[in-house]
Amino acid sequence: MSHVSAPTRRSEETRSTAYVILGCLRLQERKPKESQLAGERAATLSDVAREAGVSLATASRALNGSDRVVRPELQERVLAAANKLGYTPNANAQAMARGSTETVGLLVKDISDPYFSTIAGGLADEAEKHGLLVMLCNTGGQPEREQKFLAALRRQRSRAIVLAGSDTADVRHTSEVADLLTSYLDGGGRAAAISQPRLPVDTVVIDNHGGAKALAEQLVGLGYRRAAVLTGPEDLLVSAERHAGFAEGWLEATGTAPAYVSDEFSRDGGRRAMTRLLEEGRNDGAEVDCVFAVNDLMAVGALAACRQAGVEVGPDLAVAGFDDIATLRDVTPGLTTVRLPLAEIGRLALELVLGKPSAELRKRSVHGEVVLRESTPPRS
Amino acid sequence: MSHVSAPTRRSEETRSTAYVILGCLRLQERKPKESQLAGERAATLSDVAREAGVSLATASRALNGSDRVVRPELQERVLAAANKLGYTPNANAQAMARGSTETVGLLVKDISDPYFSTIAGGLADEAEKHGLLVMLCNTGGQPEREQKFLAALRRQRSRAIVLAGSDTADVRHTSEVADLLTSYLDGGGRAAAISQPRLPVDTVVIDNHGGAKALAEQLVGLGYRRAAVLTGPEDLLVSAERHAGFAEGWLEATGTAPAYVSDEFSRDGGRRAMTRLLEEGRNDGAEVDCVFAVNDLMAVGALAACRQAGVEVGPDLAVAGFDDIATLRDVTPGLTTVRLPLAEIGRLALELVLGKPSAELRKRSVHGEVVLRESTPPRS
DNA sequence: AACCTCCGATGAAACGATTTAGACACGGAC
DNA sequence: GTCCGTGTCTAAATCGTTTCATCGGAGGTT
Numbered sequence A, B: 001m002s003h004v005s006a007p008t009r010r011s012e013e014t015r016s017t018a019y020v021i022l023g024c025l026r027l028q029e030r031k032p033k034e035s036q037l038a039g040e041r042a043a044t045l046s047d048v049a050r051e052a053g054v055s056l057a058t059a060s061r062a063l064n065g066s067d068r069v070v071r072p073e074l075q076e077r078v079l080a081a082a083n084k085l086g087y088t089p090n091a092n093a094q095a096m097a098r099g100s101t102e103t104v105g106l107l108v109k110d111i112s113d114p115y116f117s118t119i120a121g122g123l124a125d126e127a128e129k130h131g132l133l134v135m136l137c138n139t140g141g142q143p144e145r146e147q148k149f150l151a152a153l154r155r156q157r158s159r160a161i162v163l164a165g166s167d168t169a170d171v172r173h174t175s176e177v178a179d180l181l182t183s184y185l186d187g188g189g190r191a192a193a194i195s196q197p198r199l200p201v202d203t204v205v206i207d208n209h210g211g212a213k214a215l216a217e218q219l220v221g222l223g224y225r226r227a228a229v230l231t232g233p234e235d236l237l238v239s240a241e242r243h244a245g246f247a248e249g250w251l252e253a254t255g256t257a258p259a260y261v262s263d264e265f266s267r268d269g270g271r272r273a274m275t276r277l278l279e280e281g282r283n284d285g286a287e288v289d290c291v292f293a294v295n296d297l298m299a300v301g302a303l304a305a306c307r308q309a310g311v312e313v314g315p316d317l318a319v320a321g322f323d324d325i326a327t328l329r330d331v332t333p334g335l336t337t338v339r340l341p342l343a344e345i346g347r348l349a350l351e352l353v354l355g356k357p358s359a360e361l362r363k364r365s366v367h368g369e370v371v372l373r374e375s376t377p378p379r380s
Numbered sequence C: 001a002a003c004c005t006c007c008g009a010t011g012a013a014a015c016g017a018t019t020t021a022g023a024c025a026c027g028g029a030c
Numbered sequence D: 001g002t003c004c005g006t007g008t009c010t011a012a013a014t015c016g017t018t019t020c021a022t023c024g025g026a027g028g029t030t
Helices: A045-052 A056-064 A072-085 A091-098 A114-129 A143-155 A171-186 A208-221 A237-254 A267-284 A296-309 A342-354 B045-052 B056-064 B072-085 B091-098 B114-129 B143-155 B171-186 B208-221 B237-254 B267-284 B296-309 B342-354
Strands: A103-108 A133-138 A160-164 A190-194 A202-206 A227-231 A259-262 A290-293 A318-320 A337-339 A363-366 A369-371 B103-108 B133-138 B160-164 B190-194 B202-206 B227-231 B259-262 B290-293 B318-320 B337-339 B363-366 B369-371
Touching: A045 A056, A045 A072, A056 A072, A091 B091, A103 A114, A103 A143, A114 A133, A114 A160, A114 A342, A114 B114, A114 B133, A133 A143, A133 B114, A143 A171, A160 A171, A160 A342, A171 A190, A190 A342, A202 A342, A208 A237, A208 A290, A208 A318, A208 A337, A208 A369, A227 A237, A227 A267, A227 A296, A237 A259, A259 A267, A267 A290, A267 A296, A290 A296, A296 A318, A342 A363, B045 B056, B045 B072, B056 B072, B103 B114, B103 B143, B114 B133, B114 B160, B114 B342, B133 B143, B143 B171, B160 B171, B160 B342, B171 B190, B190 B342, B202 B342, B208 B237, B208 B290, B208 B318, B208 B337, B208 B369, B227 B237, B227 B267, B227 B296, B237 B259, B259 B267, B267 B290, B267 B296, B290 B296, B296 B318, B342 B363
Parallel strands: A103 A133, A103 A160, A160 A190, A190 A202, A202 A363, A227 A259, A227 A290, A290 A318, B103 B133, B103 B160, B160 B190, B190 B202, B202 B363, B227 B259, B227 B290, B290 B318
Antiparallel strands: A133 B133, A337 A369, B337 B369
């Protein structure tokens, strides 16, 4: 077989490697139906047992060596047979027989948001270490979807669930989620939440309040005196906590409370809020020297608004954010923010949810670290 | 029951809603072991059937009404029984009996990379519409991990697999992946790839070459004459394609080939490459007026390097990227780039993999759109 | 030689669904 | 009165593993 470039010349023995030679791998001739009808169904454990000339039980033990009491010689024969037949255990059957799976569910509001994707990355890495698979559930912040996913994960008999999602003050929804969760827990599942302290499960608590407060103190230390906060929707807990923390710090340090404007918890929300803030400031003359956006995305929107309005961030006006999103570390001017170890948070959440269960709710606190950059220079 | 604030007063009937009244929901008293031993195991379909006074078969039909031939009255009785017992179908058992699952696997190199997370977002949304769950596999670009995940997805009898991952010229690895994939396909699975044309499966082809070429043409049109390309590792296909496309366009338009520097396919790689480029330029006097980084992350790194070196991007030097990552749309100066409909690509990949199988390989092309911003002003 | 112990392997019963083939009752047509 | 559909429901087989009793035999004690 000289060159394999003529697809017609390809024979059976070439199936595994020959087509690699081509720049573009070719699909070998599949016969979608025939192969199944021809009794070529996936090899099962009984097939392996028969091939090796042992019983089902022995084959099972030899393969997953649970309570390894199988003669080495037999073990080898079974392994060889499995290999020869291309045996792949059926995880669903295993799950049924064992009564537990190797799957954990992860609920996020929006995986394309770097906040969540970074958490997901950390969690996925940790999961891989434990040999677990991650079910990604993108709720889009819709309560129905969140509940649907929760139900689905329960059906799947997921070993554990991590909620990193929408964290609203919607009592009705929260209570329904709590219900689903407790019945899931009753069924032997494990669950943990990230920064949703209202849920009746173990939680990775992010110190939003403290981080924002520390930021406020630093800003006052830099010489700023009149602040405004760009917040998300009122019922979004993260936003509310950060707002409150900042306000508290600011009040304690300056004796005045910061103003605030709220809009969407997104880049565009930040831009709109900032635009409004600038207009109002011009109108009533009560201009601020410093703006805190409750997350980096909003802060970046604010930067854009400033640019458009001809306000130079840094000299004219200080802007700070929260999260320290990696891809945003290069905006100009460098954005002062509160760094959150997001990947670590994901890792921690999985650790928490896999740790041995305890009667009382476990909490694991994570603190942010203020990172000063050029968007908040010392005030002259 | 006036105020429920005293946990001790809580009785059985309050289980579903009462604790919601508290600011912080409380875990109801769980008895981790007892409840299981007390025969309180999850309700099964037989339980429901018994409760409703019908047979297993009827209960099954009534619930998932496949070939609906069950009397409405009975149907209702079954539904009521299921509801009363809090019945949750066991997806694993269903998967076994039906021989198929509701799960699709998604392999990405790094979910915390906005490129992949945006694709994942699009795919997840589409999956939700089809009632499918997404298994997220974060390969970290490690071949062994990729193969492990593929095997795991096969064990799980995933309905389909989408590969959006590492796309290297490593022939050995690619061939092993191809092997795993074909045996998965033989087992009745479906698979598709994103921008990995060497794999023997349906593919969403991203026109990296054309996009980069178009970008080159536009830049020449703006008056640039001496270009350099910041590439990723040589064996990374995306990088190579974009490099080649840009080079081709540039060569055709100016008659000269662009120089290039390669480094990691990341922000830091871009920064290092740019730094080296600037140094070399100063040394041999062959300075460039325009730099194309093969993705936005590298471009942003390049911007940082320029800033540090005191080179003003725009007036002094043009910089362009590729992808149009959403969170990077606000860097300053605005980054010229080639916009890719990433979410759409994820959606498309799922569509492709769920579409009815065909004998020949299906390809779906996606083109980028050049977006000019301030980082590449018209050359005076 | 009879008895007791282990050790290693096996048979068969779960696990929780779906689904096929069969049973039963009821009418209408001849 | 017999025959044949038709419409519902049930019994039982099946899916692929795990695991709990068993059970046969080898080896050591008395």
